[in-house]
Amino acid sequence: MSSDTDPRLVLSQLVGKGIQPQNWNSLGSVNVNRMVEECAMQPHLYACVCKILGESKNDLRKKRAEYELTKSEVEAQMRKNPEIFGLPGKITETAIASAVLREDIVISVRMELICAESRVDAANALVGVFDQKRSMLDNEVKMLVSQHYHEEATVGQMSSELVEDKITRKRSEQKR
Numbered sequence: 001m002s003s004d005t006d007p008r009l010v011l012s013q014l015v016g017k018g019i020q021p022q023n024w025n026s027l028g029s030v031n032v033n034r035m036v037e038e039c040a041m042q043p044h045l046y047a048c049v050c051k052i053l054g055e056s057k058n059d060l061r062k063k064r065a066e067y068e069l070t071k072s073e074v075e076a077q078m079r080k081n082p083e084i085f086g087l088p089g090k091i092t093e094t095a096i097a098s099a100v101l102r103e104d105i106v107i108s109v110r111m112e113l114i115c116a117e118s119r120v121d122a123a124n125a126l127v128g129v130f131d132q133k134r135s136m137l138d139n140e141v142k143m144l145v146s147q148h149y150h151e152e153a154t155v156g157q158m159s160s161e162l163v164e165d166k167i168t169r170k171r172s173e174q175k176r
Contacts, residue, residue: 035144039137046130053123056116063109063116070109074100 078085078096085099100106145167 035137035140039141042130042134042137046127046134049123049126049130053120053127056119056123060113060116060120063113067106067109067113070106071100074103074106 075096078087078099079091082088082091085103087095087099101110
């Protein structure tokens with residue numbers, strides 16, 4: 001596995017830069033010539049992407065709280081000094097709500113919130129990529145076991161219990 005396609009490297013880059021789907025090309029693929037390494041790395045990599053998701057969700061919660069606090073502070077300032085914000089003499093709830101959303105600081109914090117929401121969406125998709133990869137690894141291992149014991153079966157028919165039963169049967173036949 002080259003360093004540019006090493007999932008551990010790609011994941012460490014994702015943590016540092018933010019999650020970008022164009023960095024995922026190598027994450028979901030399975031190298032069937034290195035099944036042992038692929039299977040061994042999968043739990044660690046899955047834990048890493050779950051950690052990324054957890055951190056993204058935590059960041060989103062902070063950004064939501066920051067957004068609400070900023071809106072409340074600006075609204076309080078508008079109520080206290082409406083003329084500074086160019087509000088008319090009679091202040092209505094609608095006028096304040098509209099003016100709050102037009103303030104630069106509120107717009108800036110809202111954009112940060114939108115970015116945090118996007119990172120959570122991307123992290124959820126990344127977890128989905130690794131769920132799919134786990135499924136692909138399971139199916140590939142089942143097919144390899146089936147081929148090894150010269151048994152015909154489809155992936156859908158193979159379950160881990162069935163595979164274990166067939167292995168046990170084959171071993172007992174070989175001992176006789």
